[in-house]
Amino acid sequence: MEAAKHENIKLVTNTEVIGVDGEAGHFTVTLRRNPWYVDIERCNGCGACVDVCPIVVPHEWDMNLKPRKAIYAMFAQAAPLKYVIDRERCVECGLCMQACGLDAIDLSQEPYEERLEVGAIVVATGGQVFDPSAIPRYGYGRQENVVTNMEFERICNAAGPTEGELVRPDGKHIRSVAFVQCVGSRDVNHNPWCSFFCCMAAVKGGRLVMEHAPGAEVLVFYNDLRACGKGFEELYRRSVEEGMRFIRSIPTVYENRTRNDPIIVYEDPETGRIERKEVDLVVLACGLQPSPAGRSLRGLLGLPRDGYGFIREAHPVDGLCETPREGVFIAGVCQGPKDIPDCVTHGSAAAAKVGIILSGKGTESCSDA
Amino acid sequence: MIKATGSGLEREIEARCGERVRLCFQCGKCSTGCLFTPAMDLLPHQAMKLVQLGQEERLLSSRTIWICASCVTCTARCPNDIDVAGVIDALRQMALEKGVRPAERNVPLFHSCFLGNIRATGRISEPVLMGAYKALSGDLFSDIGLAVEMLRKGKIKLVPSLVRGRREIRRIFSESGGKGAVGKG
Numbered sequence A: 001m002e003a004a005k006h007e008n009i010k011l012v013t014n015t016e017v018i019g020v021d022g023e024a025g026h027f028t029v030t031l032r033r034n035p036w037y038v039d040i041e042r043c044n045g046c047g048a049c050v051d052v053c054p055i056v057v058p059h060e061w062d063m064n065l066k067p068r069k070a071i072y073a074m075f076a077q078a079a080p081l082k083y084v085i086d087r088e089r090c091v092e093c094g095l096c097m098q099a100c101g102l103d104a105i106d107l108s109q110e111p112y113e114e115r116l117e118v119g120a121i122v123v124a125t126g127g128q129v130f131d132p133s134a135i136p137r138y139g140y141g142r143q144e145n146v147v148t149n150m151e152f153e154r155i156c157n158a159a160g161p162t163e164g165e166l167v168r169p170d171g172k173h174i175r176s177v178a179f180v181q182c183v184g185s186r187d188v189n190h191n192p193w194c195s196f197f198c199c200m201a202a203v204k205g206g207r208l209v210m211e212h213a214p215g216a217e218v219l220v221f222y223n224d225l226r227a228c229g230k231g232f233e234e235l236y237r238r239s240v241e242e243g244m245r246f247i248r249s250i251p252t253v254y255e256n257r258t259r260n261d262p263i264i265v266y267e268d269p270e271t272g273r274i275e276r277k278e279v280d281l282v283v284l285a286c287g288l289q290p291s292p293a294g295r296s297l298r299g300l301l302g303l304p305r306d307g308y309g310f311i312r313e314a315h316p317v318d319g320l321c322e323t324p325r326e327g328v329f330i331a332g333v334c335q336g337p338k339d340i341p342d343c344v345t346h347g348s349a350a351a352a353k354v355g356i357i358l359s360g361k362g363t364e365s366c367s368d369a
Numbered sequence B: 001m002i003k004a005t006g007s008g009l010e011r012e013i014e015a016r017c018g019e020r021v022r023l024c025f026q027c028g029k030c031s032t033g034c035l036f037t038p039a040m041d042l043l044p045h046q047a048m049k050l051v052q053l054g055q056e057e058r059l060l061s062s063r064t065i066w067i068c069a070s071c072v073t074c075t076a077r078c079p080n081d082i083d084v085a086g087v088i089d090a091l092r093q094m095a096l097e098k099g100v101r102p103a104e105r106n107v108p109l110f111h112s113c114f115l116g117n118i119r120a121t122g123r124i125s126e127p128v129l130m131g132a133y134k135a136l137s138g139d140l141f142s143d144i145g146l147a148v149e150m151l152r153k154g155k156i157k158l159v160p161s162l163v164r165g166r167r168e169i170r171r172i173f174s175e176s177g178g179k180g181a182v183g184k185g
């Protein structure tokens, strides 16, 4: 939001990069500007159109846990906060046009190409969350009350489908949650790497549950708990003291024949035996992996991939933002799994390297410096 | 890849079945998938830990190595691609070779009756197998009701049949000779 207001920052949204030519200092980027079907210069984000639109579909942003209209804003903090029409769903009834006092709706918009002259490029395409239906023993997709960490984020969010109330998909208030760690990660059959953020994201999620629903039971089923970094080990210990239970056993999730409460099968650390436990909600700590959108942009820019499909950095220690293509930099999860602080650091470093290019000094000088 | 530089037992297991138990990081996925744990004295991942620690005696005298049904659920789940069922099989072979008294006496007995039957006729005959097993185990009447029912429904043939390739079968036995349960059968 703040970035969008900065005088030196121009946001080009709803746009695909379809070509990149030139070299450091003088790139020509070809863009495909996709239509909003709303004139975003006119739209002031009042939302009158949304109220009248008759088409209701599941909202992707809320992991399909909440509906949206065919004309919608992706989420309340979207930048710019303007409305867009999903033309695949829109039935062209025209009600939004009548409702809009600013005459901003324009169903005749077409995609068009645009060229941008830029001195440097930073790729920050992120990654994608592992799809847990690839591992049937966790019950995802077959059991309503087994959700991904991404879905859980929405359940906890004050602006989410439950307005922050801890309610599971079938409507019951949540009194016990089992977090299952390393889903798809650290597994040679899926993603062999550690996804880095998910242990601490579970600790954070567990704390949210304890705050929202005092007395609720929070169980974290983990492999090794990775709480590296400033303050994280302390947060983990404090959580243990405050009653969060950490159980070192990656469980199987059985379906409950009589109730909607998933059954966790795990090794009880106290008895050393396999035990079963019913919980209200299971949250799967799905890891991060390279995304198809990131892959196509990587291909377009001719950047190399590492053994896993993330973009390969120029050097694992002193070339973490650079790529073999001078003037093209990388930041965030597109280079490998990270948490937000590390992404921000990475992004800031990339911006500094861009500054060197734009000042006309080239990348050589930065390694000499 | 992590090198298997651990206990002597780890190296012996690797030599026998190629599996590197050193890779096990104790996630417990094998154990939470195994359907036979209620009858086991060591959970599969505990057995892997004991291999890493070189606790041969505890393993070879455990009930787990005989209770394991080789269903390979554990193997399919292991995130480090360890053939857990194969490791347990290697432990069974070691127990037989070293003459460790099986904690579940009847399981190896059943295996050897089964293989003895195959060796003789090339095909399992339920009455022969059950007769031999029951005589040796002393457990004569436990499923007699079931046997009567199976006979009535024609599920059990009373006269054993032979297969043609009996000579080949005997050759398989003699070539694999002396290894594990088969050799002693």
Ligand SMILES: Cc1cc2nc3c(=O)[nH]c(=O)nc-3n(C[C@H](O)[C@H](O)[C@H](O)COP(=O)(O)OP(=O)(O)OC[C@H]3O[C@@H](n4cnc5c(N)ncnc54)[C@H](O)[C@@H]3O)c2cc1C
Residues within 6 Å of the ligand: A015, A016, A017, A124, A125, A126, A127, A129, A149, A150, A151, A153, A197, A200, A201, A204, A293, A294, A297, A331, A332, A333, A334, A338, A339, A340, A341, A343
């Ligand atoms: C469930 C969950 C919980 C998490 N919780 C925490 C937490 O508590 N704390 C923490 O520090 N980290 C957490 N993380 C990790 C954090 O989300 C990531 O580290 C961070 O979002 C990565 O930032 P990024 O900018 O690299 O990528 P992203 O945030 O993924 O952003 C990439 C953007 O690029 C866009 N894009 C992709 N391809 C293209 C293309 N070809 N053209 C144009 N745009 C494109 C995408 O649409 C996206 O908007 C969590 C992650 C998940 C999945």
Ligand code: SF4
Residues within 6 Å of the ligand: A049, A052, A053, A054, A055, A070, A071, A085, A089, A090, A091, A092, A093, A094, A095, A096, A097
């Ligand atoms: S024209 Fe399309 S977006 Fe507008 S109200 Fe009708 S269905 Fe909704």
Ligand code: SF4
Residues within 6 Å of the ligand: A181, A182, A183, A185, A186, A193, A194, A195, A196, A197, A198, A199, A200, A223, A224, A225, A226, A285, A287
């Ligand atoms: S951060 Fe934790 S949950 Fe995520 S892959 Fe690594 S060990 Fe597993």
Ligand code: SF4
Residues within 6 Å of the ligand: B030, B033, B034, B035, B036, B044, B067, B068, B069, B070, B071, B072, B073, B074, B075, B084, B085, B088
């Ligand atoms: S192979 Fe043995 S240990 Fe593995 S799951 Fe089956 S019974 Fe359990």
Ligand code: SF4
Residues within 6 Å of the ligand: B023, B024, B025, B026, B027, B028, B029, B030, B031, B044, B045, B048, B074, B077, B078, B079, B080, B081, B082, B084
């Ligand atoms: S599944 Fe594999 S790595 Fe996990 S405890 Fe079992 S043997 Fe070890």
